Amino acid sequence: MTQLLVIEDDANVRTLILKLLQAEGFEVISANDGQAGIQLAQALEPDLILCDIMMPECDGYEVLQRLRQHAGTANIPFIFLSAKSERIDLRQGMELGADDYLTKPFKRAELLGAVFARLAKQASVTQPYVDEMKRAAQTLSQLAYRDPLTNLPNRILFHHQFQEAVAQAGRANRSIPGRSQVLIAILCINLNRFKAINTNLGYSNGDLLLKLVAERLEQNFGQSNTVARLGGDEFSLLVTDISQGEVVELAQRVLKLLGDPYDLDGSYVQIQISVGIALYPQDGNNPDRLLNHATMAMRSVKAKGSGGYQFYTPEMDALETERQLIESKLNLALARLEFQLYYQPQINLITGRIIGAEALLRWKDPERGLIAPDKFISIAEETGLIIPIGEWVLRTACAQIKIWQINNRLPIRISVNLSARQFKQDNLVELIAQILQETDISPDLLVLELTETSVMENVETTILVLKELKQKGIHISIDDFGTGYSSLNYLKRFPIDTLKIDQSFVREITTDANDAAIAKAIIAMAQSLQLKVIAEGVETEDQSNFLRQNGCHAMQGYLFSPPVPAEEFEQLLLADKRL
Structure with missing residues (x-):
């Protein structure tokens, strides 16, 4: 067995090198x-020595x-092996008789490639062993530069391909004076709601x-372009010598191609695609910067929730900086x-009296003041902070219910x-039951609102969880109704109490025939299922009258009151303010 000696004073680096070499079947000793x-x-005369330069007392x-x-x-x-990379250091080592020189940090493939190359030059190494080393080097290259699932180039190889494309573009621009500058486009391609595929159909189908x-990407675009998988559900397309107009056509083709149905073991699914685009040289001159800009543009598309494509613009830098600042804070x-709850009254449209309220999260930053929920909720979702924040909201709202019950002797x-x-969350039902017990309030006073899209992600699991919550006496409401994709067949299986008409339909309910028809249909459907309806975003008397006349149970909106702190909401209760 080939024996290697590693001389390295950094224990972490030494251990890493030992593991890499031992994994390739070498016998490795170290100092x-x-x-x-x-x-x-001198005692063992190994077949090869790897030695750090910067060591105390006796250096390399x-x-x-x-x-x-x-x-x-x-x-x-x-x-x-050294962190030094100056030519004078390299020359000094070579003049002493070194065979090779690796600069830290080095990649696994670089280390093993250097080892195999030195061993291959030894006269005592047989040709079969040389062939085996070559095969091993090819395997290492495959692992280092290819995505193991799709066999597409990974981020490392994508970087190399970009550098080559830039060099070719530079030569083309210089060779033909007066020609328009060659553009290179990077398209960052993301599969919207990919996690739902894993959740509903399993990771193998994902x-x-x-x-x-x-x-699809490789067959349709890979012949003359670079298609890469950057990780997770994110792909990238590198296209050279292309105009901005041609990039638009390309993005549209990508959206159409990837939007066609997929057969996943007998289940046919369609997905929405978000594409962000960055162009060389105007949007950046290195792959990291361009990829970052293309990713910003992709996120801008995803934030809209409908798929599509978007070019990077410099304004996105400020948005990204703002996003990172919010995430850190x-x-x-x-x-x-720094969080607090505001409460927006819900009003019975027949009596005009307050029948409840929606608890709405607010963030009062000591430096920036009140930060709107649409600025931070999505970030909390992405980072997972929504879990502890959501638990705080539940506890605070339930504690407030108890305070109002004591002060006003009215169940709110x-x-x-x-x-x-x-x-x-696996423990959601148990957590809510525990909070209700700790705050000593009736489950009947708590309403849990879920968006239409969230309950449709995994219908069967949703039904089981909702039934558990209902059995404990908790009310269930579907928020933003009309904006999702639920069918009546599923809706009648959900153990829910209330539908909330999204404010996008209420806003033009008296002037837009389509919005009026949708609102009437939701109210009629809810009545047939014996559900109550609350309309959100009611701002005018005309809207209120329309909803009342068509059988809507309740409303909330600025016509009666904006969301207010707990103290102000209590004053509304004490004053018995009515619509």
Whole structure:
């Protein structure tokens, strides 16, 4: 067995190198300083030595010099490992007789490639072993530069391909004076709501979908372009020598191609695609910067929720900076008690009296003041912070219900929004039951609001969880109704109490015939299922009258009151304010 000696004073680096080499079947011995390395080398005469340069007392240069003066170690292949990368350092090592020089940090493939190359030059190595090393090097290259699931280029190879494309574009621009500058486009391609595929159909079907997406991209665009998988549900397309108009046509083709149905083991699914586009040279001159800009543009598309494509614009930098700032502050906001709940009254449209309220989260940053929910809720969802924040909202709202019950001796029903991520918690039912017990309130006073899209992600699981919550006496409301894709067949299976008409339909309900028809249909359907209806965003008397005349049960909106702090809401109760 081939024996290698590693001389390295950094324990972490030494351990990593040992593991990499041992995994390839080498016998590896090590020393943690130069003097010990010299002694081991002279005693065992290994087949190859890897030695750090910067070591105390006896550095790598001295180790090499002394070994070259000893007959048994004079011809052993010697590779320097160092954080130094100046030419003078390289020349000094080579003048002493080093065979190779690796600059830290180095990649696994670089290390093993250097080892195999030095061993292959030894006269004692047989040709079959050389062939095996070549095959191993090819395998390492495959692992280093290819995505194992789709076999597409990974991020590392994508970077190399970009550098080559830039060099070719530069030569083309110089070779034809006066020609318009060659553009290079990077398209960042993301599969919207990919997690729902894994959740509903299983991870094997999720992997199958990624393979099918990769095949479509490679077959249709891979002949003259670079298609890569950057990780997760994110792909990238590198296109050279293209105009901005042609990029638009390309993005539209990608959307159409990937939007066609997929057969996942007998289940046919369609997915929405978000595509962000960045162009060289105007949007950046290196792959990291361009990919980052294309990703920003892709996120801008995803935020709209409908798929499509978007070019990067400089304004996105400010938005990204703002996003990162909010994310960093959000980590501390809960610990510093910077959140508070506002309450928007819900009004019975017949009596005009307050029948409940929706608890709405607000963030009062000490430096920036009140931050609107649409600025931070999506970030909390992405980072997972919505879980502890959501628990705080539940506890605070339930505690407030108890306070109002004591102060006013009136049972006030409060609605609390549950995000899709919260709803997927394994311990959700137990957590809510515990909070209700700790705050000593009736479950009948708590309403959990879920969006239409979140309850449709995994219907069968949703039904089971909702039934458990209903059995405990908790009310269930479907928020933003009319904006999702639920069917009546599923809706009648959900154990729910209330539908909330989304404010996008209420806004033009008296002037837009389509919005009016949708609102009437929702009210009629709810009545047939014996559900109550609450309309959101009611701002005018005309809207209120329309809803009342068509059988809507209740409303909330600025016509009666904006969301207000708990103290102000209590004053509304005490004054018995009516619509």
